[in-house]
Amino acid sequence: MVRLNNDTRDEYANYLLGLIKENELEQFQEDFLQLHPTDQADFYLTLEKEDRQNLYQLITSEEMADVFQALEIEEQKDLITEIDHHYAAEMINHLYADDAADFLAELEQAEALKILTAMNLEDANDVKELMAYPSKTAGAIMTKEFISLTSTQTAQEVIEQLREEAPNAETIYYLYVVDYQQQLVGVVSLRDLITAQSHELVKDLMSPRVVSVASTTDQEEVAQLIKKYDFLAAPVVSPAGILLGIVTVDDVMDVLEDAATEDLGDFTASRGATDVNVTAFKAARLRAPWIVLLMFFGLITAGVIDQFEDTLSQIVLLAAFIPLLMGSAGNAGTQSLAVVVRGLALGTLEKKGLFKTLLREFNTGMMIGLICALALLLIIPIFYGSFILAVIVGISIFCSLSVATVIGAIVPLIINKLKLDPAFASGPFITTVNDILGLLIYFTIATSLLEFL
Amino acid sequence: MVRLNNDTRDEYANYLLGLIKENELEQFQEDFLQLHPTDQADFYLTLEKEDRQNLYQLITSEEMADVFQALEIEEQKDLITEIDHHYAAEMINHLYADDAADFLAELEQAEALKILTAMNLEDANDVKELMAYPSKTAGAIMTKEFISLTSTQTAQEVIEQLREEAPNAETIYYLYVVDYQQQLVGVVSLRDLITAQSHELVKDLMSPRVVSVASTTDQEEVAQLIKKYDFLAAPVVSPAGILLGIVTVDDVMDVLEDAATEDLGDFTASRGATDVNVTAFKAARLRAPWIVLLMFFGLITAGVIDQFEDTLSQIVLLAAFIPLLMGSAGNAGTQSLAVVVRGLALGTLEKKGLFKTLLREFNTGMMIGLICALALLLIIPIFYGSFILAVIVGISIFCSLSVATVIGAIVPLIINKLKLDPAFASGPFITTVNDILGLLIYFTIATSLLEFL
Numbered sequence: 001m002v003r004l005n006n007d008t009r010d011e012y013a014n015y016l017l018g019l020i021k022e023n024e025l026e027q028f029q030e031d032f033l034q035l036h037p038t039d040q041a042d043f044y045l046t047l048e049k050e051d052r053q054n055l056y057q058l059i060t061s062e063e064m065a066d067v068f069q070a071l072e073i074e075e076q077k078d079l080i081t082e083i084d085h086h087y088a089a090e091m092i093n094h095l096y097a098d099d100a101a102d103f104l105a106e107l108e109q110a111e112a113l114k115i116l117t118a119m120n121l122e123d124a125n126d127v128k129e130l131m132a133y134p135s136k137t138a139g140a141i142m143t144k145e146f147i148s149l150t151s152t153q154t155a156q157e158v159i160e161q162l163r164e165e166a167p168n169a170e171t172i173y174y175l176y177v178v179d180y181q182q183q184l185v186g187v188v189s190l191r192d193l194i195t196a197q198s199h200e201l202v203k204d205l206m207s208p209r210v211v212s213v214a215s216t217t218d219q220e221e222v223a224q225l226i227k228k229y230d231f232l233a234a235p236v237v238s239p240a241g242i243l244l245g246i247v248t249v250d251d252v253m254d255v256l257e258d259a260a261t262e263d264l265g266d267f268t269a270s271r272g273a274t275d276v277n278v279t280a281f282k283a284a285r286l287r288a289p290w291i292v293l294l295m296f297f298g299l300i301t302a303g304v305i306d307q308f309e310d311t312l313s314q315i316v317l318l319a320a321f322i323p324l325l326m327g328s329a330g331n332a333g334t335q336s337l338a339v340v341v342r343g344l345a346l347g348t349l350e351k352k353g354l355f356k357t358l359l360r361e362f363n364t365g366m367m368i369g370l371i372c373a374l375a376l377l378l379i380i381p382i383f384y385g386s387f388i389l390a391v392i393v394g395i396s397i398f399c400s401l402s403v404a405t406v407i408g409a410i411v412p413l414i415i416n417k418l419k420l421d422p423a424f425a426s427g428p429f430i431t432t433v434n435d436i437l438g439l440l441i442y443f444t445i446a447t448s449l450l451e452f453l
Numbered sequence: 454m455v456r457l458n459n460d461t462r463d464e465y466a467n468y469l470l471g472l473i474k475e476n477e478l479e480q481f482q483e484d485f486l487q488l489h490p491t492d493q494a495d496f497y498l499t500l501e502k503e504d505r506q507n508l509y510q511l512i513t514s515e516e517m518a519d520v521f522q523a524l525e526i527e528e529q530k531d532l533i534t535e536i537d538h539h540y541a542a543e544m545i546n547h548l549y550a551d552d553a554a555d556f557l558a559e560l561e562q563a564e565a566l567k568i569l570t571a572m573n574l575e576d577a578n579d580v581k582e583l584m585a586y587p588s589k590t591a592g593a594i595m596t597k598e599f600i601s602l603t604s605t606q607t608a609q610e611v612i613e614q615l616r617e618e619a620p621n622a623e624t625i626y627y628l629y630v631v632d633y634q635q636q637l638v639g640v641v642s643l644r645d646l647i648t649a650q651s652h653e654l655v656k657d658l659m660s661p662r663v664v665s666v667a668s669t670t671d672q673e674e675v676a677q678l679i680k681k682y683d684f685l686a687a688p689v690v691s692p693a694g695i696l697l698g699i700v701t702v703d704d705v706m707d708v709l710e711d712a713a714t715e716d717l718g719d720f721t722a723s724r725g726a727t728d729v730n731v732t733a734f735k736a737a738r739l740r741a742p743w744i745v746l747l748m749f750f751g752l753i754t755a756g757v758i759d760q761f762e763d764t765l766s767q768i769v770l771l772a773a774f775i776p777l778l779m780g781s782a783g784n785a786g787t788q789s790l791a792v793v794v795r796g797l798a799l800g801t802l803e804k805k806g807l808f809k810t811l812l813r814e815f816n817t818g819m820m821i822g823l824i825c826a827l828a829l830l831l832i833i834p835i836f837y838g839s840f841i842l843a844v845i846v847g848i849s850i851f852c853s854l855s856v857a858t859v860i861g862a863i864v865p866l867i868i869n870k871l872k873l874d875p876a877f878a879s880g881p882f883i884t885t886v887n888d889i890l891g892l893l894i895y896f897t898i899a900t901s902l903l904e905f906l
Binding site: 036038159162163166167172173190191194195211226227228229230232249250252253254256257259260261263264265267268274275276277279280281283284287288290291292294295297298299301302303305306309312313316317318319320321322323324325326327328331332334335337338339340341342343348349357359360361363364367368371372375376379383384397401427428431432435439 | 491612615647648664679680681685706709712714716717718720721728729732733736740741743745747748752754756758759765766770772775776778779780781784787788792793794795802813814821824829832836837850854880885892
């Protein structure tokens with residue numbers, strides 16, 4: 001297998017393309033198949049449709065399965081349509097069951113069923129089983145291609161078994177031990193096996209208490225478990241302890257990456273809409289609902305300000321500090337939100353305790369508010385010549401920052417406790433709530449101090 | 454090695470603690486050492502200081518090294534102070550070089566030197582070498598404990614070598630092949646080795662073109678590479694191609710997690726300040742600079758509004774829509790920022806092209822702006838009885854959303870091109886820029902349409 005450096009990758013792609021253009025197909029076939037599947041897929045994506053059709057002639061459906069596996073789901077969906085139906089079914093037969101299930105789940109049901117029917121029965125059953133698990137659970141991301149042992153095998157027997165089964169297994173580095181009922185009873189690493197004597201029994205080499213997850217466990221929880229223990233894989237078991245499949249570290253890295261994308265989406269009102277590869281129209285369709293929804297909340301702030309029109313008309317300059325107050329409260333609230341969301345994700349918050357966290361955020365908010373208030377008490381009189389205005393803005397920023405940190409911390413905690421959709425804990429929603437509270441504080445203080453102006 | 458389920462972990466910890474309290478130290482020793490180091494560390498952290506001192510008597514410095522390795526750096530720093538100096542140096546001798554380097558880099562220089570001097574010479578040199586690499590590079594996160602082969606060894610000879618070296622290597626699943634000058638010439642996986650015949654030569658089994666990284670490569674780039682290829686490790690080489698160390702997948706998961714924390718910090722003005730385990734005072738000290746800095750930018754918005762005091766005093770109701778306009782422009786800009794930051798992180802943006810991305814964001818912004826404008830043209834006349842006010846706010850939201858998406862996309866692209874600190878591309882900064890532009894647009898339009906009101 002030829003693997004490429006960053007420097008040589010483009011060069012090599014040009015060389016391969018040249019081989020196709022000059023019809024040196026045998027040489028192309030040989031060189032292409034030596035590439036790592038990830039590089040094969042990258043190259044495949046640079047081809048014109050006509051050249052892709054040539055490629056399908058040159059490589060077997062099994063070799064194409066490796067390429068297909070390395071593509072993104074969206075790319076897979078686009079490209080499957082141009083592949084000959086029979087060749088496609090053969091190719092999907094050769095995918096790992098979890099990859100096949102992920103792909104088929106994205107197709108129209110009729111289309112998926114057509115492919116499943118064309119597949120061989122055993123593979124199709126594995127795929128159907130995986131497709132039945134709710135998405136984003138351990139069951140949905142696990143693979144069926146694992147190696148299982150019995151506790152009475154010797155190290156030597158296992159090595160021989162590996163020689164045969166390795167080509168079809170997703171990992172051979174963790175081997176799971178089951179009893180006659182297929183219940184998981186232990187784990188042995190290939191590392192332990194290599195260092196063992198050839199006559200030693202699996203039952204003496206294995207660790208009898210394995211960390212396992214249920215098929216219903218949330219995929220992020222599986223990811224955190226594998227990350228915490230530095231595992232390369234984790235076994236998935238049924239309620240009766242029967243070994244159903246394994247989740248490997250490479251799948252888990254994708255889960256962590258997706259979780260980060262989701263978190264970011266929540267903080268930026270763009271959940272599910274951060275893909276650069278969609279048209280402006282589709283991007284607008286995905287993103288507009290957030291903006292419009294938040295704009296309607298903005299109408300509430302307009303209503304609040306409208307209530308204080310008398311106060312505002314007496315001292316128009318009050319309007320000048322609306323953005324400053326709103327911005328500061330928004331930023332302080334979002335900071336608290338980030339602290340709590342991160343603490344929940346990493347599990348550090350549970351150790352700390354919820355009430356202590358809230359109290360800390362409140363104290364932090366008061367301290368930051370005090371600093372801001374003092375700064376404004378110095379600056380506003382200089383630029384705007386009004387000490388009372390400075391007092392109004394100063395007290396307002398102190399109060400609204402103290403409140404904003406608590407709101408920023410308490411909302412995600414409640415959402416988390418009640419297991420509601422965390423989108424409601426997203427940055428923009430909390431900012432909007434803090435806007436409304438901040439404006440009420442500001443204008444209430446301003447109205448009551450109006451006589452001093 | 455006993456591993457625990459989530460359900461039984463607390464129960465088992467209580468059992469272990471009971472053994473200490475009842476002074477059944479031999480039984481404790483036996484049971485404790487059967488735990489996975491991650492669980493050992495979790496248990497260790499629940500102990501009182503007195504019990505921890507007992508623990509140091511019961512387990513060797515080598516066994517303690519496993520526990521220590523599983524702790525967070527902050528925890529390591531707290532706990533090292535209570536450990537006997539001689540025992541501590543012994544323990545650090547037994548750490549993997551990369552973990553020892555990470556830990557010592559966090560200590561005061563004098564303290565670190567004292568420990569390095571007490572360590573054995575060879576280990577200390579490895580650690581010093583790692584400490585010399587700039588932080589957040591491949592060199593800084595790589596481990597020196599890898600297994601290297603020569604191309605003339607047979608599969609059988611390699612297996613025998615593994616039996617000896619496995620206990621000291623961080624991974625034995627990828628084996629790197631070097632020539633007589635220690636230059637990296639290939640890689641062979643344990644999987645390939647297991648399935649090979651025992652007399653086959655490494656040079657016939659290895660992949661000759663290995664993906665490698667330079668010691669100066671950014672750690673996030675290494676992480677993305679490992680993730681892209683589903684590797685379990687990647688080799689780090691000098692400019693002359695000499696194998697220096699390897700980066701393993703478990704280190705890379707921590708890098709991805711840290712990167713996600715950093716990204717979130719950038720979006721929430723809380724970079725480096727999302728730790729829940731610090732006092733309110735320290736949290737305020739870390740977070741206040743962001744809030745105060747952004748508040749000073751807020752003073753610019755106050756200045757902008759102040760310039761339009763005449764317009765405002767003629768129609769006070771204009772102030773009511775400041776939050777709505779600012780909020781919408783802020784949200785639209787942050788969405789674009791999220792799209793671009795995510796695209797840069799995942800590498801999807803480079804394929805798409807910068808100009809096309811900007812154009813798409815501009816088009817998206819115009820479409821969302823149009824929807825918002827139409828909604829406001831319907832709603833504002835109903836609630837506030839003024840069609841001209843609706844026109845002013847509507848045109849303003851259309852213009853400022855179109856601009857905001859472009860600003861949100863272009864700033865991180867410029868930052869990325871110029872390799873500046875991405876903190877300046879953070880959400881709050883972009884929101885502040887969009888606030889100022891949005892207010893200028895709003896009041897300019899309002900002033901020019903004033904005569905119609």
